[in-house]
Amino acid sequence: MxxxxxxxxxxxxxxxxxxxxxxxxxxxxxxxxxxxxxxxxxxxxxxxxxxxxxxxxxxxxxxxxxxxxxxxxxxxxxxxxxxxxxxxxxxxxxxxxxxxxxxxxxxxxxxxxxxxxxxxxxxxxxxxxxxxxxxxxxxxxxxxxxxxxxxxxxxxxxxxxxxxxxxxxxxxxxxxxxxxxxxxxxxxxxxxxxxxxxxxxxxxxxxxxxxxxxxxxxxxxxxxxxxxxxxxxxxxxxxxxxxxxxxxxxxxxxxxxxxxxxxxxxxxxxxxxxxxxxxxxxxxxxxxxxxxxxxxxxxxxxxxxxxxxxxxxxxxxxxxxxxxxxxxxxxxxxxxxxxxxxxxxxxxxxxxxxxxxxxxxxxxxxxxxxxxxxxxxxxxxxxxxLFKDKGLALEEPATPAPQLVVREEQWFSARCEEIASTHQLTAREQEIFVLLAQGRTVHGISEKLYVSENTVKSHIKSIYQKLGIHLRSELLELVNHVDDEFDQQAKQIR
Missing domain, CATH: 1.20.1250.20 (MFS general substrate transporter like domains)
Structure with missing residues (x-):
């Protein structure tokens, strides 16, 4: 009371x-x-x-x-x-x-x-x-x-x-x-x-x-x-x-x-x-x-x-x-x-x-x-x-992903924003994409965004589909791989 x-x-x-x-x-x-x-x-x-x-x-x-x-x-x-x-x-x-x-x-x-x-x-x-x-x-x-x-x-x-x-x-x-x-x-x-x-x-x-x-x-x-x-x-x-x-x-x-x-x-x-x-x-x-x-x-x-x-x-x-x-x-x-x-x-x-x-x-x-x-x-x-829940399995084991070595914070933000814009990620998907790129686990993302782990997993599946990838390691490679044009833009940011 x-x-x-x-x-x-x-x-x-x-x-x-x-x-x-x-x-x-x-x-x-x-x-x-x-x-x-x-x-x-x-x-x-x-x-x-x-x-x-x-x-x-x-x-x-x-x-x-x-x-x-x-x-x-x-x-x-x-x-x-x-x-x-x-x-x-x-x-x-x-x-x-x-x-x-x-x-x-x-x-x-x-x-x-x-x-x-x-x-x-x-x-x-x-x-x-x-x-x-x-x-x-x-x-x-x-x-x-x-x-x-x-x-x-x-x-x-x-x-x-x-x-x-x-x-x-x-x-x-x-x-x-x-x-x-x-x-x-x-x-x-x-x-x-x-x-x-x-x-x-x-x-x-x-x-x-x-x-x-x-x-x-x-x-x-x-x-x-x-x-x-x-x-x-x-x-x-x-x-x-x-x-x-x-x-x-x-x-x-x-x-x-x-x-x-x-x-x-x-x-x-x-x-x-x-x-x-x-x-x-x-x-x-x-x-x-x-x-x-x-x-x-x-x-x-x-x-x-x-x-x-x-x-x-x-x-x-x-x-x-x-x-x-x-x-x-x-x-x-x-x-x-x-x-x-x-x-x-x-x-x-x-x-x-x-x-x-x-x-x-x-x-x-x-x-x-x-x-x-x-x-x-x-x-x-x-x-x-009535209430037999089944977990949503991802194609990737639930092990901590390798940490991404971020060159510079501004560079990292610009790169993630470019990928999100190119592949038309929603606002929530972009949030989760950035956290994935930082190496956070599903549980860590769930606690940070105050959403359930099942919701995080379903967003990850959507992100993977839009990016055309299947594993966290591919996501990290995508973030780290940049062309000359983006490098020049990043230099201008710095």
């Missing part, structure tokens, strides 16, 4: 309020997509309509994430202000369409309103995707410990605000949720401008290395999201009052977030995300284990367990993505959009599978027991290989 208070003293109150905009974004997400509180004004809205709305939201998210991941390979993307304005404009139009559709659902045949409600879901999904990537850009500027603490505190604050929002009259739900989204967009613009901009550069070997290190947690989160989406359709949640679902969700989520906060408050070292990730396994397993027994009893606790497993996995994955983007300097839209496209697609698949099979599943039926047993088996298999 003392460490938490120390960290909070180092943050200005105005900055802390801006950072709190992420909590408001989470409240918007809860209201619109998780508990369907957005539909409170139309209490007669059936489960089929809610499912179709959620499917359009998820489909819209996936399309936006895929498009942004693709274009981030070729462009740095629009200015933050432009992104915020686009996200706000699209989302507010979605709020307007949904609000009008729900208002007219009282007097008009609902079949004529449903297409408009789904169109509003497309707009809200697109605005949500843009906003989450803006917050991802902000989170990239933090260290792993800081982003973990930030995300958990934001989740805790969002649950409190979400509880207050549930007390609003139904007619004010949509306007209040729209206001939260707008305030969050203002906060993210301010938050990004407060932080030191994170440098981004794309390198194919680095991107491949990041993908090889992230695919396991991304795949694991996809499984949790699939099961969460499916459980929402088959657990009988729609048969429960909205207030009951909200209360169960708030209490259970608050307990889990508090448990996740304990390690970062007690231990000064960066959190062990692999161990924390494994919390999601028993939570989801408990949901499916209790499914044939409780169905929708105890306030929908069965569905809550499955949702909690997905929540824990998503929080940990978010921190991993932020740390990876910061460590490798890859563009945050690329890292986050690629991963979130996969997890949202998995959730969409789970929703559709559960939706088309929900009619054949009844309380006490054999089908329900089969689903529970198969899901438990999948979770147990998932736990066997």
């Amino acid at each position: 003392k460490r938490l208070l120390t960290n909070m003293r180092n943050v200005a109150l105005r900055d802390a309020l801006c950072f709190g905009g992420y909590a408001l974004y989470l409240v918007f997400s809860y209201m619109a997509f998780h508990s369907f509180t957005l539909f409170a004004p139309a209490s007669a809205l059936d489960a089929v309509s809610q499912t179709l709305f959620l499917a359009t939201v998820l489909g819209s998210r996936v399309c936006v994430f895929v498009a942004i991941a693709f274009f981030s390979l070729r462009s740095t993307g629009p200015d933050t202000l432009v992104s915020v304005l686009v996200a706000c404009g699209v989302a507010l139009f979605g709020f307007l369409v949904c609000g009008m559709a729900l208002q007219f659902s009282i007097d008009v045949e609902f079949g004529r309103i449903l297409p408009w409600l789904m169109f509003g879901g497309v707009c809200l999904g697109a605005g949500d995707a843009l906003m989450v990537l803006l917050w991802a850009r902000f989170c990239k500027t933090f260290t792993l410990r800081s982003v973990y603490l930030f995300v958990l505190l934001s989740n805790m604050a969002s649950l409190v605000i979400y509880f207050l929002m549930t007390l609003l009259p139904p007619a004010l739900v949509i306007p209040a949720t729209a206001v939260l989204f707008v305030i969050s967009s203002v906060c993210v613009k301010r938050s990004i401008s407060i932080r030191v901009p994170a440098v981004s550069e794309y390198s194919l070997p680095v991107a491949k290395s990041a993908a090889s290190r992230l695919w396991r947690p991304v795949f694991g989160t996809m499984v949790f999201c699939f099961m969460s989406g499916m459980m929402m359709q088959i657990s009988g949640q729609q048969e429960l009052p909205l207030s009951t679902v909200q209360e169960t969700s708030i209490v259970s989520s608050g307990i889990v977030v508090a448990i996740l906060l304990v390690p970062v408050l007690v231990v000064s070292k960066p959190p062990n995300l692999s161990r924390l990730y494994k919390m999601a396994l028993p939570l989801s397993a408990a949901g499916f284990l209790l499914l044939p027994i409780l169905w929708n009893a105890a306030g929908g606790i069965v569905n809550a367990f499955a949702q909690l497993g997905s929540m824990v996995a998503s929080i940990i994955l978010w921190c991993m993505l932020a740390d990876m983007a910061r460590d490798t300097r890859l563009p945050s839209p690329l890292v986050f959009a690629a991963a979130l496209a996969c997890t949202n697609a998995a959730q969409l698949l789970g929703v559709l599978v559960g939706f088309f099979n929900a009619s054949s599943i009844t309380s006490g039926g054999i089908m329900l027991t089969v689903i529970a047993l198969v899901s438990l088996y999948l979770l147990s298999m998932l736990s066997l290989f």
